[in-house]
Amino acid sequence: MNRRLVVYVISDSIGETAEQVVKAAVSQFECNDYDIRRFSYISEAEQIREIFSEAVNENCVIVFTMVVPALRRLMLEMATESKIPIIDIMTPIIDSIQTIIKSEPKNEPGLIRKLDEKYFRKVEAIEFAVKYDDGKDPRGLKKADIILIGVSRTSKTPLSMYLAHKNIKVANVPLVPEVPVPEELFEIPSKKIIGLTTNPIKLNEIRQERLKALGLGNEASYANMDRILEELEYADGLMKRLRCPVIDVSTKAVEESANIILEIMRQNAHLK
Known part of the structure:
Protein backbone atom coordinates (compact mmCIF):
# COMPACT_ATOMS: atom_id res chain seq x y z
CA MET A 1 0.00 0.00 0.00
CA ASN A 2 1.37 3.41 -0.98
CA ARG A 3 2.27 5.83 1.77
CA ARG A 4 0.69 9.27 1.85
CA LEU A 5 2.31 11.71 -0.60
CA VAL A 6 3.61 14.91 0.93
CA VAL A 7 4.72 17.79 -1.30
CA TYR A 8 6.81 20.47 0.34
CA VAL A 9 6.50 23.87 -1.36
CA ILE A 10 9.33 26.15 -0.25
CA SER A 11 9.60 29.74 -1.36
CA ASP A 12 11.45 32.93 -0.51
CA SER A 13 8.21 34.75 -1.32
CA ILE A 14 4.59 33.61 -0.92
CA GLY A 15 4.89 30.35 -2.84
CA GLU A 16 1.46 30.55 -4.49
CA THR A 17 2.84 29.95 -7.97
CA ALA A 18 4.70 26.81 -6.95
CA GLU A 19 1.67 25.47 -5.08
CA GLN A 20 -0.55 25.96 -8.14
CA VAL A 21 1.97 24.09 -10.29
CA VAL A 22 1.97 21.23 -7.78
CA LYS A 23 -1.83 21.04 -7.74
CA ALA A 24 -1.89 20.98 -11.54
CA ALA A 25 0.63 18.12 -11.58
CA VAL A 26 -1.13 16.08 -8.86
CA SER A 27 -4.44 16.43 -10.72
CA GLN A 28 -2.96 14.24 -13.47
CA PHE A 29 -2.99 11.23 -11.10
CA GLU A 30 -5.62 9.23 -9.24
CA CYS A 31 -4.12 10.47 -6.01
CA ASN A 32 -6.46 11.55 -3.25
CA ASP A 33 -4.14 10.89 -0.34
CA TYR A 34 -1.70 13.77 -0.47
CA ASP A 35 -0.74 16.83 1.50
CA ILE A 36 0.80 20.09 0.28
CA ARG A 37 2.81 21.92 2.91
CA ARG A 38 3.77 25.43 1.95
CA PHE A 39 6.64 27.29 3.63
CA SER A 40 6.65 30.96 2.67
CA TYR A 41 9.25 33.71 3.07
CA ILE A 42 12.16 31.35 3.71
CA SER A 43 15.24 33.52 3.86
CA GLU A 44 17.75 31.72 6.12
CA ALA A 45 19.77 28.54 5.85
CA GLU A 46 18.60 27.36 9.28
CA GLN A 47 14.97 27.45 8.15
CA ILE A 48 15.82 25.22 5.20
CA ARG A 49 17.65 22.74 7.44
CA GLU A 50 14.66 22.52 9.78
CA ILE A 51 12.33 21.78 6.87
CA PHE A 52 14.62 19.04 5.56
CA SER A 53 14.90 17.47 9.01
CA GLU A 54 11.13 16.98 8.88
CA ALA A 55 10.92 16.06 5.19
CA VAL A 56 13.47 13.25 5.44
CA ASN A 57 10.94 11.20 7.38
CA GLU A 58 8.16 11.65 4.82
CA ASN A 59 7.22 10.09 1.51
CA CYS A 60 7.78 13.40 -0.16
CA VAL A 61 8.93 15.54 -2.99
CA ILE A 62 10.15 19.13 -2.63
CA VAL A 63 9.20 21.90 -5.02
CA PHE A 64 10.81 25.27 -4.54
CA THR A 65 11.07 28.80 -5.90
CA MET A 66 14.24 30.47 -4.67
CA VAL A 67 16.04 33.32 -6.39
CA VAL A 68 18.88 33.81 -3.90
CA PRO A 69 21.74 31.66 -5.30
CA ALA A 70 23.20 30.61 -1.92
CA LEU A 71 19.85 29.34 -0.62
CA ARG A 72 19.14 27.63 -3.93
CA ARG A 73 22.44 25.76 -3.77
CA LEU A 74 21.78 24.71 -0.18
CA MET A 75 18.36 23.34 -1.18
CA LEU A 76 19.89 21.20 -3.91
CA GLU A 77 22.78 19.99 -1.71
CA MET A 78 20.46 18.95 1.12
CA ALA A 79 18.11 17.19 -1.30
CA THR A 80 21.04 15.18 -2.66
CA GLU A 81 22.21 14.26 0.85
CA SER A 82 18.70 13.31 1.94
CA LYS A 83 17.88 11.55 -1.34
CA ILE A 84 14.66 13.54 -1.65
CA PRO A 85 13.35 14.34 -5.15
CA ILE A 86 13.48 18.10 -5.68
CA ILE A 87 12.23 20.42 -8.42
CA ASP A 88 13.59 23.92 -8.94
CA ILE A 89 10.83 25.80 -10.77
CA MET A 90 12.43 29.21 -11.18
CA THR A 91 16.05 28.59 -12.19
CA PRO A 92 15.52 27.06 -15.67
CA ILE A 93 13.23 29.94 -16.62
CA ILE A 94 15.56 32.60 -15.22
CA ASP A 95 18.57 31.01 -16.93
CA SER A 96 16.79 30.90 -20.29
CA ILE A 97 15.72 34.55 -20.07
CA GLN A 98 19.22 35.57 -18.99
CA THR A 99 20.69 33.81 -22.03
CA ILE A 100 18.33 35.59 -24.41
CA ILE A 101 18.40 39.15 -23.03
CA LYS A 102 22.05 39.06 -21.88
CA SER A 103 21.21 40.61 -18.52
CA GLU A 104 21.84 39.53 -14.94
CA PRO A 105 18.76 38.71 -12.81
CA LYS A 106 18.05 40.83 -9.73
CA ASN A 107 17.84 37.75 -7.48
CA GLU A 108 15.45 39.66 -5.24
CA PRO A 109 12.57 37.71 -3.65
CA GLY A 110 8.96 38.86 -3.89
CA LEU A 111 9.29 41.23 -6.87
CA ILE A 112 6.09 40.05 -8.55
CA ARG A 113 4.17 40.69 -5.35
CA LYS A 114 5.61 44.18 -5.14
CA LEU A 115 4.55 44.82 -8.73
CA ASP A 116 1.05 43.51 -8.01
Missing part, protein backbone atom coordinates in the same frame (compact mmCIF):
# COMPACT_ATOMS: atom_id res chain seq x y z
CA GLU A 117 0.75 45.69 -4.91
CA LYS A 118 1.87 48.75 -6.89
CA TYR A 119 -0.69 47.97 -9.59
CA PHE A 120 -3.54 47.65 -7.10
CA ARG A 121 -2.52 50.87 -5.35
CA LYS A 122 -2.73 52.61 -8.71
CA VAL A 123 -6.16 51.16 -9.44
CA GLU A 124 -7.34 52.23 -5.99
CA ALA A 125 -6.03 55.77 -6.55
CA ILE A 126 -7.75 56.02 -9.95
CA GLU A 127 -11.05 54.80 -8.49
CA PHE A 128 -10.64 57.35 -5.70
CA ALA A 129 -10.08 60.18 -8.18
CA VAL A 130 -13.22 59.22 -10.10
CA LYS A 131 -15.34 58.86 -6.95
CA TYR A 132 -14.27 62.19 -5.47
CA ASP A 133 -14.03 64.21 -8.68
CA ASP A 134 -15.69 67.63 -8.91
CA GLY A 135 -16.72 67.72 -5.25
CA LYS A 136 -19.08 64.75 -5.62
CA ASP A 137 -18.64 63.58 -2.04
CA PRO A 138 -16.96 65.81 0.60
CA ARG A 139 -16.35 62.78 2.80
CA GLY A 140 -13.45 61.91 0.53
CA LEU A 141 -11.56 65.10 1.33
CA LYS A 142 -10.14 63.81 4.62
CA LYS A 143 -9.11 60.55 2.96
CA ALA A 144 -7.23 62.22 0.12
CA ASP A 145 -3.48 62.69 -0.12
CA ILE A 146 -4.04 65.95 -2.01
CA ILE A 147 -7.09 68.15 -2.63
CA LEU A 148 -7.15 70.35 -5.73
CA ILE A 149 -9.36 73.44 -5.74
CA GLY A 150 -10.06 75.91 -8.51
CA VAL A 151 -12.70 77.38 -10.80
CA SER A 152 -14.01 75.42 -13.76
CA ARG A 153 -11.46 74.55 -16.49
CA THR A 154 -8.32 74.87 -14.40
CA SER A 155 -7.28 71.24 -15.08
CA LYS A 156 -8.54 69.81 -11.78
CA THR A 157 -9.78 66.53 -13.26
CA PRO A 158 -6.84 65.91 -15.66
CA LEU A 159 -4.41 66.58 -12.83
CA SER A 160 -6.34 64.29 -10.48
CA MET A 161 -6.14 61.43 -12.97
CA TYR A 162 -2.48 62.08 -13.79
CA LEU A 163 -1.54 62.01 -10.10
CA ALA A 164 -3.71 58.92 -9.55
CA HIS A 165 -1.44 57.09 -11.99
CA LYS A 166 1.37 58.00 -9.57
CA ASN A 167 -0.57 56.17 -6.82
CA ILE A 168 -1.71 59.43 -5.21
CA LYS A 169 -5.28 59.74 -3.96
CA VAL A 170 -6.64 63.05 -5.18
CA ALA A 171 -9.99 64.75 -4.58
CA ASN A 172 -10.94 68.00 -6.25
CA VAL A 173 -13.43 70.73 -5.43
CA PRO A 174 -14.84 73.25 -7.93
CA LEU A 175 -15.01 76.83 -6.71
CA VAL A 176 -18.21 78.65 -7.56
CA PRO A 177 -19.09 81.93 -5.79
CA GLU A 178 -22.73 80.92 -5.25
CA VAL A 179 -21.91 77.45 -3.89
CA PRO A 180 -20.38 77.16 -0.40
CA VAL A 181 -17.35 74.90 -0.26
CA PRO A 182 -17.54 71.85 2.03
CA GLU A 183 -16.77 72.58 5.68
CA GLU A 184 -14.32 69.67 5.58
CA LEU A 185 -12.01 71.84 3.50
CA PHE A 186 -11.32 74.03 6.55
CA GLU A 187 -10.59 70.99 8.72
CA ILE A 188 -7.75 69.72 6.54
CA PRO A 189 -4.10 70.86 6.86
CA SER A 190 -3.45 73.59 4.30
CA LYS A 191 -0.37 71.76 3.00
CA LYS A 192 -2.69 69.04 1.61
CA ILE A 193 -4.64 71.58 -0.45
CA ILE A 194 -3.40 72.93 -3.78
CA GLY A 195 -5.09 75.93 -5.36
CA LEU A 196 -5.21 76.13 -9.15
CA THR A 197 -5.56 79.50 -10.85
CA THR A 198 -5.13 80.80 -14.37
CA ASN A 199 -5.01 83.88 -16.57
CA PRO A 200 -8.56 85.23 -17.21
CA ILE A 201 -7.97 85.71 -20.93
CA LYS A 202 -6.69 82.15 -21.28
CA LEU A 203 -9.62 80.86 -19.24
CA ASN A 204 -12.04 82.81 -21.44
CA GLU A 205 -10.58 81.14 -24.55
CA ILE A 206 -10.80 77.68 -22.99
CA ARG A 207 -14.39 78.18 -21.89
CA GLN A 208 -15.45 79.49 -25.29
CA GLU A 209 -14.00 76.36 -26.89
CA ARG A 210 -15.85 74.27 -24.33
CA LEU A 211 -19.14 75.98 -25.21
CA LYS A 212 -18.52 75.35 -28.91
CA ALA A 213 -17.91 71.67 -28.20
CA LEU A 214 -21.25 71.55 -26.39
CA GLY A 215 -23.00 73.35 -29.26
CA LEU A 216 -23.71 76.46 -27.18
CA GLY A 217 -23.20 80.11 -28.02
CA ASN A 218 -20.56 82.43 -26.55
CA GLU A 219 -23.24 84.55 -24.90
CA ALA A 220 -23.48 82.13 -21.97
CA SER A 221 -22.28 83.64 -18.68
CA TYR A 222 -19.85 80.71 -18.35
CA ALA A 223 -17.49 82.42 -20.81
CA ASN A 224 -18.35 86.01 -19.89
CA MET A 225 -15.23 87.94 -18.89
CA ASP A 226 -16.92 89.72 -15.98
CA ARG A 227 -18.11 86.39 -14.66
CA ILE A 228 -14.65 84.86 -15.04
CA LEU A 229 -13.04 87.74 -13.14
CA GLU A 230 -15.65 87.34 -10.39
CA GLU A 231 -14.92 83.62 -10.09
CA LEU A 232 -11.15 84.09 -10.04
CA GLU A 233 -11.43 86.83 -7.40
CA TYR A 234 -13.61 84.58 -5.25
CA ALA A 235 -11.19 81.65 -5.68
CA ASP A 236 -8.19 83.84 -4.84
CA GLY A 237 -9.84 85.04 -1.63
CA LEU A 238 -10.71 81.49 -0.58
CA MET A 239 -7.18 80.21 -1.27
CA LYS A 240 -5.79 83.02 0.87
CA ARG A 241 -8.15 82.04 3.68
CA LEU A 242 -7.01 78.44 3.40
CA ARG A 243 -3.35 79.56 3.15
CA CYS A 244 -2.66 76.83 0.63
CA PRO A 245 -0.03 76.74 -2.15
CA VAL A 246 -1.31 78.11 -5.47
CA ILE A 247 -0.22 77.08 -8.97
CA ASP A 248 -0.90 79.18 -12.04
CA VAL A 249 -1.75 76.65 -14.76
CA SER A 250 -2.15 79.24 -17.54
CA THR A 251 0.87 78.16 -19.57
CA LYS A 252 1.61 74.78 -18.00
CA ALA A 253 0.99 71.32 -19.37
CA VAL A 254 -0.67 68.85 -17.01
CA GLU A 255 2.66 67.05 -16.53
CA GLU A 256 4.38 70.29 -15.52
CA SER A 257 1.71 71.22 -12.99
CA ALA A 258 1.75 67.66 -11.64
CA ASN A 259 5.52 67.81 -11.13
CA ILE A 260 5.12 71.02 -9.13
CA ILE A 261 2.49 69.31 -6.95
CA LEU A 262 4.76 66.30 -6.44
CA GLU A 263 7.59 68.59 -5.41
CA ILE A 264 5.30 70.35 -2.91
CA MET A 265 4.34 66.94 -1.50
CA ARG A 266 8.00 65.96 -1.18
CA GLN A 267 8.82 69.20 0.63
CA ASN A 268 5.88 68.77 3.00
CA ALA A 269 6.95 65.19 3.76
CA HIS A 270 10.48 66.42 4.45
CA LEU A 271 9.17 69.02 6.91
CA LYS A 272 7.29 66.45 9.00
Whole structure:
Protein backbone atom coordinates (compact mmCIF):
# COMPACT_ATOMS: atom_id res chain seq x y z
CA MET A 1 0.00 0.00 0.00
CA ASN A 2 1.37 3.41 -0.98
CA ARG A 3 2.27 5.83 1.77
CA ARG A 4 0.69 9.27 1.85
CA LEU A 5 2.31 11.71 -0.60
CA VAL A 6 3.61 14.91 0.93
CA VAL A 7 4.72 17.79 -1.30
CA TYR A 8 6.81 20.47 0.34
CA VAL A 9 6.50 23.87 -1.36
CA ILE A 10 9.33 26.15 -0.25
CA SER A 11 9.60 29.74 -1.36
CA ASP A 12 11.45 32.93 -0.51
CA SER A 13 8.21 34.75 -1.32
CA ILE A 14 4.59 33.61 -0.92
CA GLY A 15 4.89 30.35 -2.84
CA GLU A 16 1.46 30.55 -4.49
CA THR A 17 2.84 29.95 -7.97
CA ALA A 18 4.70 26.81 -6.95
CA GLU A 19 1.67 25.47 -5.08
CA GLN A 20 -0.55 25.96 -8.14
CA VAL A 21 1.97 24.09 -10.29
CA VAL A 22 1.97 21.23 -7.78
CA LYS A 23 -1.83 21.04 -7.74
CA ALA A 24 -1.89 20.98 -11.54
CA ALA A 25 0.63 18.12 -11.58
CA VAL A 26 -1.13 16.08 -8.86
CA SER A 27 -4.44 16.43 -10.72
CA GLN A 28 -2.96 14.24 -13.47
CA PHE A 29 -2.99 11.23 -11.10
CA GLU A 30 -5.62 9.23 -9.24
CA CYS A 31 -4.12 10.47 -6.01
CA ASN A 32 -6.46 11.55 -3.25
CA ASP A 33 -4.14 10.89 -0.34
CA TYR A 34 -1.70 13.77 -0.47
CA ASP A 35 -0.74 16.83 1.50
CA ILE A 36 0.80 20.09 0.28
CA ARG A 37 2.81 21.92 2.91
CA ARG A 38 3.77 25.43 1.95
CA PHE A 39 6.64 27.29 3.63
CA SER A 40 6.65 30.96 2.67
CA TYR A 41 9.25 33.71 3.07
CA ILE A 42 12.16 31.35 3.71
CA SER A 43 15.24 33.52 3.86
CA GLU A 44 17.75 31.72 6.12
CA ALA A 45 19.77 28.54 5.85
CA GLU A 46 18.60 27.36 9.28
CA GLN A 47 14.97 27.45 8.15
CA ILE A 48 15.82 25.22 5.20
CA ARG A 49 17.65 22.74 7.44
CA GLU A 50 14.66 22.52 9.78
CA ILE A 51 12.33 21.78 6.87
CA PHE A 52 14.62 19.04 5.56
CA SER A 53 14.90 17.47 9.01
CA GLU A 54 11.13 16.98 8.88
CA ALA A 55 10.92 16.06 5.19
CA VAL A 56 13.47 13.25 5.44
CA ASN A 57 10.94 11.20 7.38
CA GLU A 58 8.16 11.65 4.82
CA ASN A 59 7.22 10.09 1.51
CA CYS A 60 7.78 13.40 -0.16
CA VAL A 61 8.93 15.54 -2.99
CA ILE A 62 10.15 19.13 -2.63
CA VAL A 63 9.20 21.90 -5.02
CA PHE A 64 10.81 25.27 -4.54
CA THR A 65 11.07 28.80 -5.90
CA MET A 66 14.24 30.47 -4.67
CA VAL A 67 16.04 33.32 -6.39
CA VAL A 68 18.88 33.81 -3.90
CA PRO A 69 21.74 31.66 -5.30
CA ALA A 70 23.20 30.61 -1.92
CA LEU A 71 19.85 29.34 -0.62
CA ARG A 72 19.14 27.63 -3.93
CA ARG A 73 22.44 25.76 -3.77
CA LEU A 74 21.78 24.71 -0.18
CA MET A 75 18.36 23.34 -1.18
CA LEU A 76 19.89 21.20 -3.91
CA GLU A 77 22.78 19.99 -1.71
CA MET A 78 20.46 18.95 1.12
CA ALA A 79 18.11 17.19 -1.30
CA THR A 80 21.04 15.18 -2.66
CA GLU A 81 22.21 14.26 0.85
CA SER A 82 18.70 13.31 1.94
CA LYS A 83 17.88 11.55 -1.34
CA ILE A 84 14.66 13.54 -1.65
CA PRO A 85 13.35 14.34 -5.15
CA ILE A 86 13.48 18.10 -5.68
CA ILE A 87 12.23 20.42 -8.42
CA ASP A 88 13.59 23.92 -8.94
CA ILE A 89 10.83 25.80 -10.77
CA MET A 90 12.43 29.21 -11.18
CA THR A 91 16.05 28.59 -12.19
CA PRO A 92 15.52 27.06 -15.67
CA ILE A 93 13.23 29.94 -16.62
CA ILE A 94 15.56 32.60 -15.22
CA ASP A 95 18.57 31.01 -16.93
CA SER A 96 16.79 30.90 -20.29
CA ILE A 97 15.72 34.55 -20.07
CA GLN A 98 19.22 35.57 -18.99
CA THR A 99 20.69 33.81 -22.03
CA ILE A 100 18.33 35.59 -24.41
CA ILE A 101 18.40 39.15 -23.03
CA LYS A 102 22.05 39.06 -21.88
CA SER A 103 21.21 40.61 -18.52
CA GLU A 104 21.84 39.53 -14.94
CA PRO A 105 18.76 38.71 -12.81
CA LYS A 106 18.05 40.83 -9.73
CA ASN A 107 17.84 37.75 -7.48
CA GLU A 108 15.45 39.66 -5.24
CA PRO A 109 12.57 37.71 -3.65
CA GLY A 110 8.96 38.86 -3.89
CA LEU A 111 9.29 41.23 -6.87
CA ILE A 112 6.09 40.05 -8.55
CA ARG A 113 4.17 40.69 -5.35
CA LYS A 114 5.61 44.18 -5.14
CA LEU A 115 4.55 44.82 -8.73
CA ASP A 116 1.05 43.51 -8.01
CA GLU A 117 0.75 45.69 -4.91
CA LYS A 118 1.87 48.75 -6.89
CA TYR A 119 -0.69 47.97 -9.59
CA PHE A 120 -3.54 47.65 -7.10
CA ARG A 121 -2.52 50.87 -5.35
CA LYS A 122 -2.73 52.61 -8.71
CA VAL A 123 -6.16 51.16 -9.44
CA GLU A 124 -7.34 52.23 -5.99
CA ALA A 125 -6.03 55.77 -6.55
CA ILE A 126 -7.75 56.02 -9.95
CA GLU A 127 -11.05 54.80 -8.49
CA PHE A 128 -10.64 57.35 -5.70
CA ALA A 129 -10.08 60.18 -8.18
CA VAL A 130 -13.22 59.22 -10.10
CA LYS A 131 -15.34 58.86 -6.95
CA TYR A 132 -14.27 62.19 -5.47
CA ASP A 133 -14.03 64.21 -8.68
CA ASP A 134 -15.69 67.63 -8.91
CA GLY A 135 -16.72 67.72 -5.25
CA LYS A 136 -19.08 64.75 -5.62
CA ASP A 137 -18.64 63.58 -2.04
CA PRO A 138 -16.96 65.81 0.60
CA ARG A 139 -16.35 62.78 2.80
CA GLY A 140 -13.45 61.91 0.53
CA LEU A 141 -11.56 65.10 1.33
CA LYS A 142 -10.14 63.81 4.62
CA LYS A 143 -9.11 60.55 2.96
CA ALA A 144 -7.23 62.22 0.12
CA ASP A 145 -3.48 62.69 -0.12
CA ILE A 146 -4.04 65.95 -2.01
CA ILE A 147 -7.09 68.15 -2.63
CA LEU A 148 -7.15 70.35 -5.73
CA ILE A 149 -9.36 73.44 -5.74
CA GLY A 150 -10.06 75.91 -8.51
CA VAL A 151 -12.70 77.38 -10.80
CA SER A 152 -14.01 75.42 -13.76
CA ARG A 153 -11.46 74.55 -16.49
CA THR A 154 -8.32 74.87 -14.40
CA SER A 155 -7.28 71.24 -15.08
CA LYS A 156 -8.54 69.81 -11.78
CA THR A 157 -9.78 66.53 -13.26
CA PRO A 158 -6.84 65.91 -15.66
CA LEU A 159 -4.41 66.58 -12.83
CA SER A 160 -6.34 64.29 -10.48
CA MET A 161 -6.14 61.43 -12.97
CA TYR A 162 -2.48 62.08 -13.79
CA LEU A 163 -1.54 62.01 -10.10
CA ALA A 164 -3.71 58.92 -9.55
CA HIS A 165 -1.44 57.09 -11.99
CA LYS A 166 1.37 58.00 -9.57
CA ASN A 167 -0.57 56.17 -6.82
CA ILE A 168 -1.71 59.43 -5.21
CA LYS A 169 -5.28 59.74 -3.96
CA VAL A 170 -6.64 63.05 -5.18
CA ALA A 171 -9.99 64.75 -4.58
CA ASN A 172 -10.94 68.00 -6.25
CA VAL A 173 -13.43 70.73 -5.43
CA PRO A 174 -14.84 73.25 -7.93
CA LEU A 175 -15.01 76.83 -6.71
CA VAL A 176 -18.21 78.65 -7.56
CA PRO A 177 -19.09 81.93 -5.79
CA GLU A 178 -22.73 80.92 -5.25
CA VAL A 179 -21.91 77.45 -3.89
CA PRO A 180 -20.38 77.16 -0.40
CA VAL A 181 -17.35 74.90 -0.26
CA PRO A 182 -17.54 71.85 2.03
CA GLU A 183 -16.77 72.58 5.68
CA GLU A 184 -14.32 69.67 5.58
CA LEU A 185 -12.01 71.84 3.50
CA PHE A 186 -11.32 74.03 6.55
CA GLU A 187 -10.59 70.99 8.72
CA ILE A 188 -7.75 69.72 6.54
CA PRO A 189 -4.10 70.86 6.86
CA SER A 190 -3.45 73.59 4.30
CA LYS A 191 -0.37 71.76 3.00
CA LYS A 192 -2.69 69.04 1.61
CA ILE A 193 -4.64 71.58 -0.45
CA ILE A 194 -3.40 72.93 -3.78
CA GLY A 195 -5.09 75.93 -5.36
CA LEU A 196 -5.21 76.13 -9.15
CA THR A 197 -5.56 79.50 -10.85
CA THR A 198 -5.13 80.80 -14.37
CA ASN A 199 -5.01 83.88 -16.57
CA PRO A 200 -8.56 85.23 -17.21
CA ILE A 201 -7.97 85.71 -20.93
CA LYS A 202 -6.69 82.15 -21.28
CA LEU A 203 -9.62 80.86 -19.24
CA ASN A 204 -12.04 82.81 -21.44
CA GLU A 205 -10.58 81.14 -24.55
CA ILE A 206 -10.80 77.68 -22.99
CA ARG A 207 -14.39 78.18 -21.89
CA GLN A 208 -15.45 79.49 -25.29
CA GLU A 209 -14.00 76.36 -26.89
CA ARG A 210 -15.85 74.27 -24.33
CA LEU A 211 -19.14 75.98 -25.21
CA LYS A 212 -18.52 75.35 -28.91
CA ALA A 213 -17.91 71.67 -28.20
CA LEU A 214 -21.25 71.55 -26.39
CA GLY A 215 -23.00 73.35 -29.26
CA LEU A 216 -23.71 76.46 -27.18
CA GLY A 217 -23.20 80.11 -28.02
CA ASN A 218 -20.56 82.43 -26.55
CA GLU A 219 -23.24 84.55 -24.90
CA ALA A 220 -23.48 82.13 -21.97
CA SER A 221 -22.28 83.64 -18.68
CA TYR A 222 -19.85 80.71 -18.35
CA ALA A 223 -17.49 82.42 -20.81
CA ASN A 224 -18.35 86.01 -19.89
CA MET A 225 -15.23 87.94 -18.89
CA ASP A 226 -16.92 89.72 -15.98
CA ARG A 227 -18.11 86.39 -14.66
CA ILE A 228 -14.65 84.86 -15.04
CA LEU A 229 -13.04 87.74 -13.14
CA GLU A 230 -15.65 87.34 -10.39
CA GLU A 231 -14.92 83.62 -10.09
CA LEU A 232 -11.15 84.09 -10.04
CA GLU A 233 -11.43 86.83 -7.40
CA TYR A 234 -13.61 84.58 -5.25
CA ALA A 235 -11.19 81.65 -5.68
CA ASP A 236 -8.19 83.84 -4.84
CA GLY A 237 -9.84 85.04 -1.63
CA LEU A 238 -10.71 81.49 -0.58
CA MET A 239 -7.18 80.21 -1.27
CA LYS A 240 -5.79 83.02 0.87
CA ARG A 241 -8.15 82.04 3.68
CA LEU A 242 -7.01 78.44 3.40
CA ARG A 243 -3.35 79.56 3.15
CA CYS A 244 -2.66 76.83 0.63
CA PRO A 245 -0.03 76.74 -2.15
CA VAL A 246 -1.31 78.11 -5.47
CA ILE A 247 -0.22 77.08 -8.97
CA ASP A 248 -0.90 79.18 -12.04
CA VAL A 249 -1.75 76.65 -14.76
CA SER A 250 -2.15 79.24 -17.54
CA THR A 251 0.87 78.16 -19.57
CA LYS A 252 1.61 74.78 -18.00
CA ALA A 253 0.99 71.32 -19.37
CA VAL A 254 -0.67 68.85 -17.01
CA GLU A 255 2.66 67.05 -16.53
CA GLU A 256 4.38 70.29 -15.52
CA SER A 257 1.71 71.22 -12.99
CA ALA A 258 1.75 67.66 -11.64
CA ASN A 259 5.52 67.81 -11.13
CA ILE A 260 5.12 71.02 -9.13
CA ILE A 261 2.49 69.31 -6.95
CA LEU A 262 4.76 66.30 -6.44
CA GLU A 263 7.59 68.59 -5.41
CA ILE A 264 5.30 70.35 -2.91
CA MET A 265 4.34 66.94 -1.50
CA ARG A 266 8.00 65.96 -1.18
CA GLN A 267 8.82 69.20 0.63
CA ASN A 268 5.88 68.77 3.00
CA ALA A 269 6.95 65.19 3.76
CA HIS A 270 10.48 66.42 4.45
CA LEU A 271 9.17 69.02 6.91
CA LYS A 272 7.29 66.45 9.00
